Amino acid sequence: MTALTAPVEEKTPVPAPRILVFSTNNISDPGIDLAGSAHLHYSPGVRVISMPCTSGIRPSWILHAIKQGFEGVFIASDGDECAYLPDCAKRASRIIAEAQTMLKAEGLLPQRIKMAAICSVCAENFAKHMNQFSEALITLRTAGAK
Amino acid sequence: MSEHRQDPALAPASAGRGGAEDAPRAQLDGREQAPGGASERMGRPSESRDPKARRIGVYVCHCGGNISDYVDVQAVVDAVKDEQSVVVAKHMMFACSDAGQQEMEDDIAASDLDGLVVASCSPKLHVVTFRGVAKRSGMNPYEYNQTNIREQCSWTHTDDRDGATHKAIALVRGVIGRTRLSEALEPLVVETTQKALIIGGGVTGLRAAIGMADIGLGVFLVEREPELGGWVGKFGPMFPHERDGRELIAQMVADVKKRPSIKVFTGAEVVTKGGSFGNYQIGIRVSNDPPETISVEVGSIVVATGFDAYQPAEGELGAGLPGVLSLPEFKELVDGSKGPLRYNGRPVRSLAYIYCVGSRQPDGNEWCSRYCCSATAHISIKVSERDPKVRQYHLYRDIRTYGNFELLYTEARKQGAVYVKFPDDAPPVVAMDKGGGLAVTVRDLLSGDEELEIPVDLVVQVTGMVARKNDAMVGMLKLPLGRDGFFNEIHPKLRPVETMVDGVLIAGACQGPKSSAESVASGLAAVTQSASVLKKGVAELDPLVATVDIDRCTWCGKCENACPYGAIEKLSLNGREVASISEAGCKGCGGCVPMCPENAIDLRGYTDLQITAMIDGLLEEAIA
Numbered sequence: 001m002t003a004l005t006a007p008v009e010e011k012t013p014v015p016a017p018r019i020l021v022f023s024t025n026n027i028s029d030p031g032i033d034l035a036g037s038a039h040l041h042y043s044p045g046v047r048v049i050s051m052p053c054t055s056g057i058r059p060s061w062i063l064h065a066i067k068q069g070f071e072g073v074f075i076a077s078d079g080d081e082c083a084y085l086p087d088c089a090k091r092a093s094r095i096i097a098e099a100q101t102m103l104k105a106e107g108l109l110p111q112r113i114k115m116a117a118i119c120s121v122c123a124e125n126f127a128k129h130m131n132q133f134s135e136a137l138i139t140l141r142t143a144g145a146k
Numbered sequence: 147m148s149e150h151r152q153d154p155a156l157a158p159a160s161a162g163r164g165g166a167e168d169a170p171r172a173q174l175d176g177r178e179q180a181p182g183g184a185s186e187r188m189g190r191p192s193e194s195r196d197p198k199a200r201r202i203g204v205y206v207c208h209c210g211g212n213i214s215d216y217v218d219v220q221a222v223v224d225a226v227k228d229e230q231s232v233v234v235a236k237h238m239m240f241a242c243s244d245a246g247q248q249e250m251e252d253d254i255a256a257s258d259l260d261g262l263v264v265a266s267c268s269p270k271l272h273v274v275t276f277r278g279v280a281k282r283s284g285m286n287p288y289e290y291n292q293t294n295i296r297e298q299c300s301w302t303h304t305d306d307r308d309g310a311t312h313k314a315i316a317l318v319r320g321v322i323g324r325t326r327l328s329e330a331l332e333p334l335v336v337e338t339t340q341k342a343l344i345i346g347g348g349v350t351g352l353r354a355a356i357g358m359a360d361i362g363l364g365v366f367l368v369e370r371e372p373e374l375g376g377w378v379g380k381f382g383p384m385f386p387h388e389r390d391g392r393e394l395i396a397q398m399v400a401d402v403k404k405r406p407s408i409k410v411f412t413g414a415e416v417v418t419k420g421g422s423f424g425n426y427q428i429g430i431r432v433s434n435d436p437p438e439t440i441s442v443e444v445g446s447i448v449v450a451t452g453f454d455a456y457q458p459a460e461g462e463l464g465a466g467l468p469g470v471l472s473l474p475e476f477k478e479l480v481d482g483s484k485g486p487l488r489y490n491g492r493p494v495r496s497l498a499y500i501y502c503v504g505s506r507q508p509d510g511n512e513w514c515s516r517y518c519c520s521a522t523a524h525i526s527i528k529v530s531e532r533d534p535k536v537r538q539y540h541l542y543r544d545i546r547t548y549g550n551f552e553l554l555y556t557e558a559r560k561q562g563a564v565y566v567k568f569p570d571d572a573p574p575v576v577a578m579d580k581g582g583g584l585a586v587t588v589r590d591l592l593s594g595d596e597e598l599e600i601p602v603d604l605v606v607q608v609t610g611m612v613a614r615k616n617d618a619m620v621g622m623l624k625l626p627l628g629r630d631g632f633f634n635e636i637h638p639k640l641r642p643v644e645t646m647v648d649g650v651l652i653a654g655a656c657q658g659p660k661s662s663a664e665s666v667a668s669g670l671a672a673v674t675q676s677a678s679v680l681k682k683g684v685a686e687l688d689p690l691v692a693t694v695d696i697d698r699c700t701w702c703g704k705c706e707n708a709c710p711y712g713a714i715e716k717l718s719l720n721g722r723e724v725a726s727i728s729e730a731g732c733k734g735c736g737g738c739v740p741m742c743p744e745n746a747i748d749l750r751g752y753t754d755l756q757i758t759a760m761i762d763g764l765l766e767e768a769i770a
Contacts, residue, residue, distance in 0.1 A: 016309065020761065026647070030626060033268045036297030038629055044309030047316060047764040048298055049757065052690065056736020056749055061757050069765045084735035085710065095740055120624045120647065127302075 016045035017071040017137035019130065022057050023050045028076035028118035028126070035123035042130035045071075053084045055091040059099035062113060066103060071137045072112045073099075076126065079117025089117070109145050111136070195260070197326035203234040203259045204318060205250060207241035207266035209296055216300040218311040221769050222265065225315045231326050233257050241266050242640075247279050254283035261325040262290040265318045268297045271637055286330035288689075288751065293321040316767035323759030331750060333686040334729070338424035339445040340364060340680050345416055345619070346450035348376020349391075349662050350654030350669040352398040354448050357673035359405040363680055366442050367402070367410045368430055374399050374412060376452050377474075378662050382481030385524035385554060391662070411440070419447075419622050423649035424685050446649045446676040449625065449633065450669060453611040453655040456504035456511065463500055464576025469584050469604050472503075473518060473525075476606045480525055486533040489604055494536060497604040498586045499526070500574055501542040505610040513630055515610025515659035520551035522608050523558040530561040538563045539600055541574050541588050566598065567591045576605050611659040623650055632658045643672045651675055690751040691732035692739065698746035699724040705738040705747060714738060 023029045029050045035042070051057060054077040062073045075092060082088030092115060100110035114133055118126050206222050208214035219237040227235035234253045238246045241264050253259060262285060264276050269292040277287035295314045303310035342358050344351045347369030358365045373379070374395065381391030402408050411432055417439060418429030426447060430440045455474045458465035469489065471479065479489065487494040499522050505515050519542075526538050540563055547555040559565065566588055568574055574588040579601060586600045613631030620627060624647050626634040633652045636644045643651045653672040654665035679685050692713075694705075701723040706714045713731030717724055725746070727738075736749040748754055 018765065020764065027624075029268075030270065030647075033270065033294070033297040034626055034634070036299075036301035037634070039301055039304055041302060041305055044299075044303045044306055044313040047313065047320070048294075049320075049760055049764070051736065051752055052749070053735040053737060056739045056752065058740045058745075058754065058757075060745075061754075061761060064758060065761045068762060070761075082735075084733055085737050088737075091737060098740075121620070121626050 014138055016043040017134050017141065018045040018047070018069060019043070019072045019074055019133060019137070020065045020070040021046060021048040021074045021076055021130075022054070022061075023048050023076040023118070024054055024078050024082075025050050025052055027078045027082070027120055028122070030120040031118045031122040032076065032126050034121060035127045038123050040123060040127040042127045043134045045134065046074075046130050048076075053082060053088060054078045055082070055085050055088050055095070057092075057095055059095055059102055062095075062099040063102045063106065066108055066112055067106065071141065072114065072133055074129065074133055075113070075115035076118035076129075077115050079119070107146055109140065111140065198230060200231040200261050200326050201233045201257060201259045202231045202261035202263060202322060202325055203250065203253050203257065204232055204236070204263045204322065205241050205246070205265070206235075206237040206295070206314075206318065207246075207264065208237060208239045209267060209300075210240065213266070213296050213300040213314075216304050216307055216310050217295060217314045218307065219314075221311050222295075222314050222318055225769050226318050226322060229319065229322055231261070232322060233259060242272050242275050247275070250276075250279050251283045254280070254285055259283075260285065260289060261328060263318065263321050263325050264290070264292045265295045265314065265321070266292065268294050271640065288331040289325070289328050291321045291325045291328065293317045312767040312769070315769060316764045319766045320760040320763035323763035324756045327753065327756045327759060329750070331689045334689045334691075335684045336424050336687050338680050338683060338685050339426075339443050340683065341366065341442070341444045342446045342448060342676050342680065343368065343416070343426070343428050343442070343444040344448045344450060346376070346452055346654070346656070347371070347374040347410070347412065348450065348452045348654065348665075349378040349395065349398070350452070350665040351376075351448070351450040352395070352402060353666045354450060354653060354669035354673050355408050356398065356401050356405065357670050358676065359402075359407045361673060361677045361681065363407070363677060365405075365408040366428070366430065366444065367408055368414050368416055369410070369412045370415055372413045374402075374410065380481075381477065383528065384662060385520055386550060386663075416619065416622070424679070426649065445680040446651060447623065448643075448651045448653055448669070448672045448676065449619075449623065449656060450652075450654045450665075450672075451614055451616060451619070451656045453659065454614045456515075456609040456612050458503055458607055458609065463503055463573060463607060464584070464586075464605055465607065467576060467578060467584065467605075470576060470607065471604065472607050472609045473522065474609070476604075477521075477525060480528055484532075487529055487536065492603070494529075494603045496537040496539075496600075496602045497529075497606060498539040498541055498574075498584075498600055498602045499606045499608055500576070500586070501540065501545075501608045503607040503609050504612075506543065511610065511612060511630070513610075513659070514546060516546065516548070517659055517661045518608045518610050519546045520548075520554055520661070522606075523547055523551070523554040523563075526558045526563050527554065527561060530558075530563070534561065537602075539586070539602065540565045541568055541586065542566070543568065543570055569595075611655055614656065623647065625650065625652070628658075630658070632656065643668055643675055649679075688734070688751070689729070690734045690749060691729050692727050692734070692736060692747055692749050694725045694727050695746045695748070696722075696724045698744045699742075700744055700746075701725060702743060704741045704743065708738045708741040 065073050077092045078088050096115050206219045223235045223237050276290050280287045280290045299314050341364035344355050344367045355365045355367045378391040379395040413433040415431050417431045420427040424445050426444050428442050460466045464470040568588050574586050579585040584602050590596050628634045633656050635642050651672040653668040713728045717726035739747050
């Protein structure tokens, strides 16, 4: 083991990016709950709104969230697990594309929206996505991106 | 096996308050309006109210310390108590307790509240409880909203009290914003299929099948093996009542055969699941010649797939040496013979039991299997009864013969068994001695930490239970797994056999280590839970369906195309064409909502105004 010869540089804590997550009541929300039950850690900047189905998210809500102060919006989608709509993933992609267009029109980066399928047992997957997205948003912030 | 740190300690009170109503669910078939009279039960009729004039009560739960250890609940209350529309704001030790519920009911009456917010655990756990509070107080249950500051806040930010507190404030402000805009609604009713699927034909599945049949439900019992019975079907006498496992299973199989409403499939597996709670379509693959897949309809599913025994690795505490057996192997040896014990043709005059093999390991299986201390004391007594001269050494870390099983421990010692406690970090060493026998070296903590070398004829590794691997079934049923690999119930005391998937129940040792008696008890709990919904023939569902603002609608037909259920059609109204949405046909997905270019469609409970208000509130995290 190499001995430390220089004092450890103190770092100023970076404020956690605020991330709005749209989850779904029956598929991704249980997975997010499971992450909590397993005491998996992610940023407290993450806040969740649970919906019945990913296909019911209005693109305008995503734009509103970013304009109001969320640095990113994460869609924890049903993917192919949706009990309502067999083409849910396709619909969700269309919603994301529309929201990204709306963001671009406002001069905001489309990278502020991210989507991944989160199932009812995807606890570790969710925590990993949150940590990665937080880091990506901090990078955007550091670069001064809108 | 659930991993909650602390029990809310209030199970009987809050569990008793619940009911057969259930949380939001997925695809809803056969919806229809609530029968007459429901609106009277539901309190005030739906009406548009000024959000600013609402009178909301906010209750922040400590959940013992599950929340308040990591969130400053007083700061949360202080931050929201002066919010617009908030009339009452409190924190309480257990919001779900009888006392907590009564306090809310008293406040609703005294302060004429018309909205209720509870910040506590996952809504999956207590939405029924708090809707009940609203209902009993004359408030419409859909005027209540819950935010999850436990699983989605305190438990996941245990390392950041300040961050967790700010987040909890924002979550509560968000749900207050939603509640200001809530409206009174009536539940929908769905017909349920009065049949259940039971997966697993061991003691739990068999008892559940008999219970279901006796209560008047049809049963499809699916067992992967060619024979019913599982582990218990291989056992001889079992603690604590000396029931012979083989005889018990034979009796249960005979009882199953007497009940024509139980259809048994052995050598079969469940391969597909469709539909939703109350009306699942199940595909069962049966190993006939040729194999065939049978389709059945059921209202609920009980998973009782049991456990696997821990298999020590080669060399682990002597595993692999001649004369070293696991507990199930030793049980088979004892149950399968009579008279003085013999192994490989030689009499057994001494044996050592090594406890906690593969259990309570910091880097492996961390859990205690609970049953093994008692099972070992029991089998030790059986050996002594057959030959009192056999010397039996029990090498243990801790003895956990809980409840009445302490009597087994006492009886084993009375019969001459010697118990030796070894240190957690210094397990016994098993080796072959020069004479070809086994020698166990162990430190005896209770006699001055002296090292003992014990020559024995047999070593029994007291192995615990591990989760049975069945990835295909887990993926198909979407069963939540704990970190230990066992299936997770919603709550070990409040909802001990329910999972996050509505209508899919778990029972027996697939949830975590259980004795046969405990497994049977949980199987019967699954019967009761199934019956509470299926026997009524109907279940109440949330009326959170899509609605159209006909003043905004210009009928473009996009919503009609977006609905695969045919719930939307064109309507001529006062010379205009507008969309009409059938409440009975709408499944509540909201898939039509973002398709409307005029923003004329809203999903009840998730309206544009409500979601926007939530988003705004979720950013307001400042401490007052």
